[in-house]
Amino acid sequence: MIAVQTERNRIHPHKFTLWVAMGSIIMMFAGLTSAYIVKKNQANWLEFSLPGIFWYSTLVILLSSVTMHLSVKSFKARELGRYKALITLTALLGLVFIIMQYLGFTELESRNIALTGARSNSSASFLFVITGLHMLHVLGGVIALLVVFTRAFAAKQRHYSAVPVEITATYWHFVDVLWIYLFVFYNWIS
Amino acid sequence: MSNEAVLHTHHDTAHGVHDDHHEHHHHETFISKYVFSMDHKMIAKQFLITGMVWAVLGGLMSVLFRLELGYPESNFPWLNTLLGKWAENGHIKPEAYYALVTTHGTVLVFFVLTAGLSGTFANFLIPLQVGARDMASPFMNMLSYWFFFAASVIMLSSLFVSTGPFSGGWTAYPPLSALAAASPGSGTGMDLWLISMALFVVSSLLGGLNYIATILNMRTKGMSMTRMPLTIWALFFTAVLGVLSFPVLFSGFILLIFDRNFGTSFYLSDIFIAGVGALPNEGGSAILYQHLFWFLGHPEVYIILLPAMGMVSEILAVNSRKPIFGYLAMVGSLFAITVLAFLVWAHHMFVTGLNPFLGSIFVLLTLLIAVPSAIKVFNWLTTLWRGNIRFTPGMLFAIGFVSLFISGGLTGIWLGNSALDIHLHDTYFVIAHFHIVMGVASMFGMFAGIYHWFPKMYGRYLNNTLGYIHFWVTIVGAYLIFWPMHYEGLAGMPRRYYDYGTWESFKQFLELNRFISTVAMIVFATQILFLFNFFYSIFKGRKVTSLNPYGSNTLEWTTPLRPGHGNWPGEIPEVHRWAYDYGKDGKEFIPQTTPVGADESHH
Numbered sequence: 112m113i114a115v116q117t118e119r120n121r122i123h124p125h126k127f128t129l130w131v132a133m134g135s136i137i138m139m140f141a142g143l144t145s146a147y148i149v150k151k152n153q154a155n156w157l158e159f160s161l162p163g164i165f166w167y168s169t170l171v172i173l174l175s176s177v178t179m180h181l182s183v184k185s186f187k188a189r190e191l192g193r194y195k196a197l198i199t200l201t202a203l204l205g206l207v208f209i210i211m212q213y214l215g216f217t218e219l220e221s222r223n224i225a226l227t228g229a230r231s232n233s234s235a236s237f238l239f240v241i242t243g244l245h246m247l248h249v250l251g252g253v254i255a256l257l258v259v260f261t262r263a264f265a266a267k268q269r270h271y272s273a274v275p276v277e278i279t280a281t282y283w284h285f286v287d288v289l290w291i292y293l294f295v296f297y298n299w300i301s
Numbered sequence: 302m303s304n305e306a307v308l309h310t311h312h313d314t315a316h317g318v319h320d321d322h323h324e325h326h327h328h329e330t331f332i333s334k335y336v337f338s339m340d341h342k343m344i345a346k347q348f349l350i351t352g353m354v355w356a357v358l359g360g361l362m363s364v365l366f367r368l369e370l371g372y373p374e375s376n377f378p379w380l381n382t383l384l385g386k387w388a389e390n391g392h393i394k395p396e397a398y399y400a401l402v403t404t405h406g407t408v409l410v411f412f413v414l415t416a417g418l419s420g421t422f423a424n425f426l427i428p429l430q431v432g433a434r435d436m437a438s439p440f441m442n443m444l445s446y447w448f449f450f451a452a453s454v455i456m457l458s459s460l461f462v463s464t465g466p467f468s469g470g471w472t473a474y475p476p477l478s479a480l481a482a483a484s485p486g487s488g489t490g491m492d493l494w495l496i497s498m499a500l501f502v503v504s505s506l507l508g509g510l511n512y513i514a515t516i517l518n519m520r521t522k523g524m525s526m527t528r529m530p531l532t533i534w535a536l537f538f539t540a541v542l543g544v545l546s547f548p549v550l551f552s553g554f555i556l557l558i559f560d561r562n563f564g565t566s567f568y569l570s571d572i573f574i575a576g577v578g579a580l581p582n583e584g585g586s587a588i589l590y591q592h593l594f595w596f597l598g599h600p601e602v603y604i605i606l607l608p609a610m611g612m613v614s615e616i617l618a619v620n621s622r623k624p625i626f627g628y629l630a631m632v633g634s635l636f637a638i639t640v641l642a643f644l645v646w647a648h649h650m651f652v653t654g655l656n657p658f659l660g661s662i663f664v665l666l667t668l669l670i671a672v673p674s675a676i677k678v679f680n681w682l683t684t685l686w687r688g689n690i691r692f693t694p695g696m697l698f699a700i701g702f703v704s705l706f707i708s709g710g711l712t713g714i715w716l717g718n719s720a721l722d723i724h725l726h727d728t729y730f731v732i733a734h735f736h737i738v739m740g741v742a743s744m745f746g747m748f749a750g751i752y753h754w755f756p757k758m759y760g761r762y763l764n765n766t767l768g769y770i771h772f773w774v775t776i777v778g779a780y781l782i783f784w785p786m787h788y789e790g791l792a793g794m795p796r797r798y799y800d801y802g803t804w805e806s807f808k809q810f811l812e813l814n815r816f817i818s819t820v821a822m823i824v825f826a827t828q829i830l831f832l833f834n835f836f837y838s839i840f841k842g843r844k845v846t847s848l849n850p851y852g853s854n855t856l857e858w859t860t861p862l863r864p865g866h867g868n869w870p871g872e873i874p875e876v877h878r879w880a881y882d883y884g885k886d887g888k889e890f891i892p893q894t895t896p897v898g899a900d901e902s903h904h
Contacts, residue, residue, distance in 0.1 A: 121518060122518065123518075124437035124438070124514045124515070124518040124519060125437065125438065125514075127437070127513075127514045127517060127518050128437055128438060128441075128510045128511065128513075128514040131509075131510050131513050131514060131544055132506075132510050132544075134544065134545065135506055135509075135510070135544045135545065135547075135548050136548065138544075138545050138546070138548040138549055139548035139549065139551055139552050140552075141549075142548065142549035142552040142553070142593055142596065143552045143555075143556075146552070146553075146556070146567075146589055146592070146593060149586075149589055149592065150567070150586065150589060153584065153586060154584060155583055155584030156584075227559065227563040227564055227565050228563065228564040228565075229564050229581040229582070231564065231565055231566065232566070232583070232584070233565060233566050233567050233584060233585060236559065236565040236566070236567065237567075240555060240556065240559060240565075244555070
């Protein structure tokens with residue numbers, strides 16, 4: 112692995128690929144939120160307040176970023192027990208976040224704000240599509256955590272490379288920040 | 302992180318010692334070598350051949366609808382045999398005509414000139430020319446091809462459903478694309494079109510991520526960014542364009558899927574449909590889709606064009622035996638085109654009721670593209686100027702590209718003016734413009750690349766005589782097909798119409814249309830000649846005997862005649878200079894791997 116040592120300063124290609132992919136995801140949400148703004152400035156836009164549970168889900172995803180960060184730290188410190196517990200907790204918080212978002216949708220439906228279908232207004236549909244896509248991205252993070260998780264438990268040989276864990280963590284913080292952006296966008300920007 | 306480390310992550314445990322890693326044999330089965338290959342060179346060939354299959358199908362579609370346009374009065378019983386109910390009485394039905402036009406556009410733009418062109422050459426050339434053993438992630442690279450393959454199968458299957466493939470134009474504007482009741486092809490055909498395109502977007506993104514990561518992270522020692530061949534720069538900007546614009550198209554598609562299947566009103570409003578009545582939807586805006594579509598759609602034309610530009614720059618320099626003129630200006634103009642590509646999408650929408658003030662800004666930004674484009678043209682011409690030109694088929698196609706780019710680019714200045722566009726919009730003038738500057742020009746870039754790098758791909762040469770026939774018929778044919786369309790467009794002849802015979806003002810073009818159709822058939826037949834040349838030469842072509850048959854400076858010619866997975870049997874060569882030291886200090890060429898001598902002059 113001499114070649115690796117001579118080029119240590121370079122970022123790992125897989126990490127770099129993730130950064131480019133995050134740029135790509137940002138473009139998708141930028142496209143959707145600008146469509147939202149364009150549509151909002153046209154006639155027939157329904158104003159409604161966000162489901163209250165979104166405030167709590169925001170707290171949950173922020174908390175999951177903290178646990179994710181701590182799990183990377185414990186991986187690097189070789190505290191594998193703590194690491195396993197923390198990534199499990201992070202994945203669970205991710206699932207809780209997804210469920211809370213879903214509960215937010217049902218709250219809107221119960222307030223007679225249709226998300227889809229003939230009665231729907233595109234302001235609610237936009238909220239549903241954009242938030243739903245974000246939920247799928249969080250789900251992708253949960254799956255990535257599961258992969259890292261099974262590696263930590265099932266591997267016959269120990270993995271000392273922090274790269275997969277760090278990549279997952281970067282992505283996790285990214286979907287967290289993405290939600291903060293969307294939350295701020297729904298509440299104040301738009 | 303090094304090339305070795307990436308390529309060998311998967312079998313790290315098997316090979317603890319890395320000194321002998323070049324000599325070991327991957328145990329390759331037929332499946333792992335030719336089907337689910339992770340070797341970038343094999344994936345490139347997979348992209349190329351799939352792209353060629355689509356080029357034949359898409360080209361054949363254009364021959365069929367040109368037949369209808371050229372001979373509207375005639376009956377062709379064999380059409381009935383070929384197309385069944387879509388051509389009863391030997392006449393292509395209007396529905397089939399629109400389906401053919403739509404599929405021709407979609408297939409040529411996305412499957413041939415995006416996947417077939419940048420998929421092939423980005424995969425083939427990036428690792429070979431930057432000095433890497435493979436892509437940053439060979440597995441993602443393999444996925445990229447198989448997503449494209451799945452997209453291809455689904456698009457192909459849409460041709461065979463009973464209601465036909467999607468027929469609302471390759472841009473898939475709602476409401477035609479959003480309402481199953483709008484036309485026969487808007488039902489199942491459109492569903493399949495959307496699924497296929499979604500898979501295609503995933504394929505492009507996976508590919509693009511890999512290309513960027515490879516170029517920025519996996520260059521060999523000494524290969525600084527400013528020493529990279531222009532092919533790599535062009536493929537890099539292509540990938541950047543794709544990675545940033547395809548997701549926006551994807552969001553447009555997602556909203557379209559919701560409008561089609563879940564009753565939302567993003568694009569649909571309470572319009573009245575014959576046979577259906579007023580829609581229950583409220584307040585949707587079809588223009589919103591156009592914004593999202595063209596935010597990809599415009600960068601897409603540069604995604605198609607930039608790889609051709611890069612390869613042409615390289616081929617012109619090699620075969621003129623001269624350094625490329627203005628290397629940094631070439632890189633700068635590629636960068637300028639990439640930035641401007643994102644800022645001009647609304648010039649496709651001048652007649653949608655766009656605010657004229659906003660329109661004038663888009664006119665300005667659009668016309669600005671003429672500056673980097675002109676820089677590139679002058680640099681190509683000055684590279685040729687007083688060169689020691691070798692007219693290989695690849696070189697001819699490269700020169701043909703420059704010619705077509707000039708001819709088609711000039712009409713872009715017409716169309717970029719919002720006032721002129723009121724008259725020219727949706728006429729044959731537009732068809733002529735984009736076919737010459739984007740379609741045929743990029744096909745020429747692709748042909749140039751195939752002729753030039755075929756020896757590296759298959760270890761054999763293509764037949765030159767067939768190549769010359771192919772070139773001359775194609776370039777003359779391309780001008781004969783598309784030049785007259787400018788006049789038709791200036792006379793106001795609209796595109797996408799099935800029958801012009803009922804319009805007094807367009808009846809005069811009947812003979813001209815017949816002429817265009819006849820030439821189109823001849824040109825198509827000549828492409829079959831190229832296909833024969835290609836497949837025959839893979840197995841029976843003249844063998845390449847020297848490592849560097851063109852006397853070229855770039856790294857791909859330092860690999861063995863038929864490089865294995867990993868490309869170089871020993872160490873990856875180190876790079877000491879840029880790629881364009883031709884005719885320097887009395888030497889014909891100095892490969893990038895030659896160290897700079899003490900008495901060497903500065904370039």
